[in-house]
Amino acid sequence: MGGVVRSEYSGDGLGEGDLARSPLEQVRRWVAAAEARQAETGDVPEPTALSVATVDADGRPNVRTVLLRFLDDRGPGFVTDLGSAKSREIAATGAVAAALTWPTMYRAIRFRGTAVPVGRDEIAAYFVARPWGSRISAWASDQSQPVANRAALVAAYERYAALYPDTGSVDDVPVPDGWGGWRIDCDEVELWAGRRDRLHDRLVYARVGPGGLGAADAWVVHRRQP
Numbered sequence: 001m002g003g004v005v006r007s008e009y010s011g012d013g014l015g016e017g018d019l020a021r022s023p024l025e026q027v028r029r030w031v032a033a034a035e036a037r038q039a040e041t042g043d044v045p046e047p048t049a050l051s052v053a054t055v056d057a058d059g060r061p062n063v064r065t066v067l068l069r070f071l072d073d074r075g076p077g078f079v080t081d082l083g084s085a086k087s088r089e090i091a092a093t094g095a096v097a098a099a100l101t102w103p104t105m106y107r108a109i110r111f112r113g114t115a116v117p118v119g120r121d122e123i124a125a126y127f128v129a130r131p132w133g134s135r136i137s138a139w140a141s142d143q144s145q146p147v148a149n150r151a152a153l154v155a156a157y158e159r160y161a162a163l164y165p166d167t168g169s170v171d172d173v174p175v176p177d178g179w180g181g182w183r184i185d186c187d188e189v190e191l192w193a194g195r196r197d198r199l200h201d202r203l204v205y206a207r208v209g210p211g212g213l214g215a216a217d218a219w220v221v222h223r224r225q226p
Contacts, residue, residue: 011106
C-alpha cells in the first residue's frame with residue numbers, strides 16, 4: 001500500500017471583508033469565476049456540477065451529482081425525473097443539502113434547506129432549450145429504476161426517437177409529465193476557501209429573517225472553524 005499523498009492548499013482564502021452583502025451575489029461571483037477559469041484553462045470541468053444529498057426512509061443518506069440549472073433569489077435549483085430516488089426522498093422529508101466544489105480553485109459552496117418544486121412554466125422553458133437528444137433521453141429513462149441491460153435502455157431511446165423525430169423545432173419533443181425539478185429554499189449557505197496548513201476559511205450566511213438569497217437583511221454571517 002502506497003504512502004499517503006498530501007496536497008498543500010494554496011488558495012487565496014476568504015475574509016469577511018471580501019464577502020458580498022447577500023449570498024446570492026456571492027454565489028454568483030464564485031460560479032462566474034469557475035466558469036471563466038474553465039473557459040481559460042480547462043481545469044474546472046462542469047463548473048456547475050452540484051452534489052445533492054437526501055435521506056431515504058431508513059435514515060440513510062444518498063448523494064449524487066446533477067447540474068445547477070437555476071440560480072436566483074429563490075435559491076439554487078436542478079432538474080430531474082420526479083419519480084427518481086432523489087425526488088421520492090425529497091418529497092418524503094423536504095430536506096435537502098447540496099454542494100458546488102471546485103478543487104483546483106480551493107473553493108466550495110454548501111447549501112442546506114428545504115426543497116420546493118420548480119414551476120411547470122420554468123421547467124417547460126428549460127426543457128425546450130435542451131438538445132433534442134437530451135429531451136429524448138428524458139422520455140427513455142425511468143430514472144433510478146432497474147433496467148435489464150444497456151441494450152434495453154438504447155431500445156427505449158430509439159423508440160422515443162422514432163416517436164418524436166428531430167424536426168429542428170423546440171416543440172418536436174413534449175415535456176414528460178414526470179419530468180421536473182427542485183429548488184433549495186436555503187436556511188444556510190457556507191463558503192469554503194482552502195488555505196495552507198489546513199487553516200481553511202469557512203464563512204456562513206445563516207438565515208435570520210424572511211427573504212430570498214438576494215435579501216441582505218435576511219442573513220447574518222459567522223465564521224466556523226475548519
